[in-house]
Amino acid sequence: MIYLDYNATTPIEPRVKEEMIRILDEFGNPSSAHKFGRKARQLVEESRYKVAKLLGAQPQEIVFTSGGTESNNLAIFGRALCFERGHIITSCIEHPATLNPCRQLQRMGYDVTYLPVNSQGVLDPDDLRRAIRKDTILVSIMHSNNETGVLQPIKEIGEILREREIPFHTDCAQSIGKIPVSVSELNVTMVSLAGHKFYAPKGIGALYVKEGFIIKPIMFGGGHERGFRPGTENVPYIAAFAKACEIINCEFDEIEKHLRAITDIIWERLSRIERVKLNGQGTPRLPNTLNISISDIKAEQFVKRLDGRIAISAGSACHSGVEKPSHVLVAMGLTEKEALSSIRISTGKFNTVEEIKEASEIIEEEIKNSF
Numbered sequence: 001m002i003y004l005d006y007n008a009t010t011p012i013e014p015r016v017k018e019e020m021i022r023i024l025d026e027f028g029n030p031s032s033a034h035k036f037g038r039k040a041r042q043l044v045e046e047s048r049y050k051v052a053k054l055l056g057a058q059p060q061e062i063v064f065t066s067g068g069t070e071s072n073n074l075a076i077f078g079r080a081l082c083f084e085r086g087h088i089i090t091s092c093i094e095h096p097a098t099l100n101p102c103r104q105l106q107r108m109g110y111d112v113t114y115l116p117v118n119s120q121g122v123l124d125p126d127d128l129r130r131a132i133r134k135d136t137i138l139v140s141i142m143h144s145n146n147e148t149g150v151l152q153p154i155k156e157i158g159e160i161l162r163e164r165e166i167p168f169h170t171d172c173a174q175s176i177g178k179i180p181v182s183v184s185e186l187n188v189t190m191v192s193l194a195g196h197k198f199y200a201p202k203g204i205g206a207l208y209v210k211e212g213f214i215i216k217p218i219m220f221g222g223g224h225e226r227g228f229r230p231g232t233e234n235v236p237y238i239a240a241f242a243k244a245c246e247i248i249n250c251e252f253d254e255i256e257k258h259l260r261a262i263t264d265i266i267w268e269r270l271s272r273i274e275r276v277k278l279n280g281q282g283t284p285r286l287p288n289t290l291n292i293s294i295s296d297i298k299a300e301q302f303v304k305r306l307d308g309r310i311a312i313s314a315g316s317a318c319h320s321g322v323e324k325p326s327h328v329l330v331a332m333g334l335t336e337k338e339a340l341s342s343i344r345i346s347t348g349k350f351n352t353v354e355e356i357k358e359a360s361e362i363i364e365e366e367i368k369n370s371f
Ligand SMILES: *Cc1c(COP(=O)(O)O)cnc(C)c1O
Pocket: 007, 066, 067, 068, 069, 070, 095, 097, 142, 144, 145, 146, 171, 172, 173, 174, 194, 195, 196, 197, 203, 204, 205
């Protein structure tokens, strides 16, 4: 079975797994003053250094969390809770891990503006400019979209917000290992990372918090992670996460080139089919993601028919068993029917050219057999 759903999650890289297992036996509590504790502390701090290095950040700017969802919650609530009320700007196409914290803040009395995107899935910085108010306390816009791979003009947004001294959070869960992310270039205040999107285990992530920027913790306990995130550190997972960052840092060019090449092979083949349309075409996208609408197919059924041979996702987020059109595709102006006929193919570094060729053939055939 060929795995083409890397945007959902990735397998663990063997070197990451090895590191994790090695460190499982380093059981010391990083907060302990004795030798066991000091060893664990050292591992955590070395890991922090590696993560920071990947982002062009300083080690003290990295806060370890349980993943992308927690990082987004910490960034959004952590900022909002510094005030009793206030205005937050985000976009219509964010991951639920951003949209739902924002909705919760609305219930608590905060105002939220959800910016639209154009037909390519890109936000207009002028819309952002117009949405800014005197009481805007935070802007949260994702770096790259998990469904379409479409990139947002983060640098430009960062410049607008820096001038106005408004904190800027960006969800980079999908970007790490696929496109460069450098906090010094982006003018951002906070950045979310999720380990399992780049070959580390699930349940580990980080939030970059710019030096000097203060957020409130959303959990209360000991003073771990500069007081931003209490709880005894998960040392083996932190080390695994850092190892994954280190590998990407060292091998980025190679990985990116491979992703681009294999994803192009698939698109080369599918683009020849008349009923196929690429969502987000003509605008910068992640090198590994293809979100395509296939007119008159039902994506859920299509994905099921491929199961056993190829693992891909329907473009619609089917949670409670009810098929709902993707909020991202609908925001791009697709009809409900078009959104429900969309699939997401997302490649990763373990895909070989051979299996990609085979998968392209199978998908092409399945499309042709669908009519
Ligand atoms: C996967 C993902 C998340 C959530 O990360 P978890 O570690 O699964 O909680 C958040 N944002 C985006 C864009 C993602 O792709």
